[in-house]
Amino acid sequence: xxxxxxxxxxxxxxxxxxxxxxxxxxxxxxxxxxxxxxxxxxxxxxxxxxxxxxxxxxxxxxxxxxxxxxxxxxxxxxxxxxxxxxxxxxxxxxxxxxxxxxxxxxxxxxxxxxxxxxxxxxxxxxxxxxxxxxxxxxxxxxxxxxxxxxxxxxxxxxxxxxxxxxxxxxxxxxxxxxxxxxxxxxxxxxxxxxxxxxxxxxxxxxxxxxxxxxxxxxxxxxxxxxxxxxxxxxxxxxxxxxxxxxxxxxxxxxxxxxxxxxxxxxxxxxxxxxxxxxxxxxxxxxxxxxxxxxxxxxxxxxxxxxxxxxxxxxxxxxxxxxxxxxxxxxxxxxxxxxxxxxxxxxxxxxxxxxxxxxxxxxxxxxxxxxxxxxxxxxxxxxxxxxxxxxxxxxxxxxxxxxxxxxxxxxxxxxxxxxx
Numbered sequence: 001x002x003x004x005x006x007x008x009x010x011x012x013x014x015x016x017x018x019x020x021x022x023x024x025x026x027x028x029x030x031x032x033x034x035x036x037x038x039x040x041x042x043x044x045x046x047x048x049x050x051x052x053x054x055x056x057x058x059x060x061x062x063x064x065x066x067x068x069x070x071x072x073x074x075x076x077x078x079x080x081x082x083x084x085x086x087x088x089x090x091x092x093x094x095x096x097x098x099x100x101x102x103x104x105x106x107x108x109x110x111x112x113x114x115x116x117x118x119x120x121x122x123x124x125x126x127x128x129x130x131x132x133x134x135x136x137x138x139x140x141x142x143x144x145x146x147x148x149x150x151x152x153x154x155x156x157x158x159x160x161x162x163x164x165x166x167x168x169x170x171x172x173x174x175x176x177x178x179x180x181x182x183x184x185x186x187x188x189x190x191x192x193x194x195x196x197x198x199x200x201x202x203x204x205x206x207x208x209x210x211x212x213x214x215x216x217x218x219x220x221x222x223x224x225x226x227x228x229x230x231x232x233x234x235x236x237x238x239x240x241x242x243x244x245x246x247x248x249x250x251x252x253x254x255x256x257x258x259x260x261x262x263x264x265x266x267x268x269x270x271x272x273x274x275x276x277x278x279x280x281x282x283x284x285x286x287x288x289x290x291x292x293x294x295x296x297x298x299x300x301x302x303x304x305x306x307x308x309x310x311x312x313x314x315x316x317x318x319x320x321x322x323x324x325x326x327x328x329x330x331x332x333x334x335x336x337x338x339x340x341x342x343x344x345x346x347x348x349x350x351x352x353x354x355x356x357x358x359x360x361x362x363x364x365x366x367x368x369x370x371x372x373x374x375x376x377x378x379x380x381x382x383x384x385x386x387x388x389x390x391x392x393x394x395x396x397x398x399x400x401x402x403x404x405x406x407x408x409x410x411x412x413x414x415x416x417x418x419x
Contacts, residue, residue, distance in 0.1 A: 003408055008058025009401030012039055015061045016394045023382045024391070031103030031348045032380040033066050034387075068339050071102075071381040073373060079309050080106040080114065083378040086370015088333030091359065092120040092349065093141050100334055100359070103348040104377055114142045114316075118347050124314065125330040125363075132326035134315070139361065142316070142329040149303040149320045151196030153274055159203055160282030160294030161187060163214055165249070169207050177204065177219050184214075185290040189297055191220065193270035196301035203278070205243075205290075212245045212285060218278070220264055245285040257281025300324050310374035314364040333369045334359040 016037040026032040040062035073083045082104035084090070089100035099120065106122055109115045114122040121141035125134050129145055163185065172182035183204040191199045199221050206215040244253035251257055257280045263273020282294050303322030310316050314331035336342065341355025352359055365371045 003405060005056070005058040006401045006405035006408065008042065008060060009404070010398060012037075012059045012061055013394055013398035013401060015064075017391065017398070019064055020387055020391050020394060023387050024384065027380055027382045027384050027387075029103075029348065029380050030105055030377045031071070031101060032382065033068050033071075033102065034380070034382045035064050035066050038062050038065055065340055066342075066344070067381065069381045071379040073376050074379055075376050077375065078105075078107075079307065079375050080108065081375055081377050082106060082310050082331070083373045083376040084333065084364075084370050085373060085378075088335050088364070088369040089350070091123045091139060091332055091334045091361065092116065093123050094118075094120045098359075099345060099349040099351050100342065101347075101349045102378055104372070108144055112143045112146060114144065116347075118349075120349070122331065124332045127327045127329045132328070134327055134330050139332050142331065144305075144308065144316065144318070144328050146305050149300075149305075149322065149324060149326065151192060151194065151302045152299050153194040153271065154191040154276060154297045154299030155274075156277050156279065157189060157191070157201070157297035158279045158282065158294050159187070159189075160280070160292070161185070161205070161284075162288055162291045162293065163205055163207075163243075163245075163283065163285045164290050165212075165245075165285045165287050167207050169209050175204065175206055175215070175217055177202070177217070177222065182206070183217070187292050187295060189295050191264075191276070191297060192299035192301055193266045193268055193272075193274060195268060195270040197266070197268045197270060198301060199264075199266065208242065212247070214243045214245075214285070216241050216243060216259070216278075216280075218261070220266075243280055243283065249284045249286045251281060251283055251285075254280075257283070310372055312365060312371040312373070314372050330363060331372060332361055333364050333372075334361050335367075335369055336360065 019035050019037045023034045038061070039059050041056050042058050042060050043056050070085070073085060084102060084104065089102060090104065092099045092101055101116065103116065106114050106116055109119065123139040124142045125136060126140050126142070127134055129147065130150060167184045170182050170184060172179055175182045183206045186202055186204045188200050188202040191201045193199065201218055201220050204217040206217065208215055241259050242253065243251060246252050259278045259280065261276040261278070263275050265272045266274065300322050303320030303324055305318050306321050308316055308318040308328060310331065314333070316328045316330065317325050318328045319325050336352070336359060337357040338355055341353050341357065342350035343353045345351050362369050
């Protein structure tokens, strides 16, 4: 037995304690991945020697391997805290320098970019600022726009009602929006012009003398579609279209259920005339009271960004004060053929290396990539109990190697004292 074995054991045990200490220190670090010390024995090289008689000259640390196992997911109150469940890393841009991280604690900087605590920008696919369509292509720093949502003028509407087949023809023959005896039923919905101004469109249903037929009239803000006072001849299409039902109460005319309006005239400074279509396909005529089953339109007024969240596929969805939502961008994740080959650079970040291979970029939930969860973070995967046990074992190993050196020293003293 020589001093070399004991010294190598002391060095290896000390390095192991360093790794364990680093794990323990980062037990509460979000996105931290613990490391494991791996050892290898050491033999002296000899020419023509007998391998069976070699005792070895100690141990060495062969590598410090990071363990990329999944950490627990903890819920937070920050919508920009984003946890990865599964494989993958966030790709961060630091003025062109790319790094990767599992720490999903993000925030917005003064320019609306999604950044981590070091100011490194999260990358992904940008979204069209008007339509919200995701722009596939190269990864770019994600920026959340706080611009007001542009109004969308109403262009289509769906009116699904049940018209009571038991009703009689109105007593007043000439339709008037102000005379309830000239129509049987009515319903209203809100329309929007190109400036986001709201308008009330009222649809009136008049039982026709012809069996199973109804005339339809529409006014906007109490006026005809040409912006003048509503009369029987200047409402929908200028003359009243007819809805015809079969003997089982289903709509047969118009066959598609669609009635088109050439253009509504608004006096608000908005784009006029504004074309509009009404779809009555889901309307019925049964022997039951008048009822509104569907009343929708596709327009909306302007809105301010009120909040956002991230879906499982990484799409950041903004919510607006007008009740609408729109995609603001989509997060991308990166994976590697050999994650243990990544080079730690601090701040919970790694850089790619020749050992890790090139980054494989994709959207969350595709290929081998995990999904993301909004308002949550991934905890450190350090098992504190296991690390404390490992620390005790490493201490014992250190003491044992010190004991071999002490024993070797005693033997040397015995030899030196021989007379």
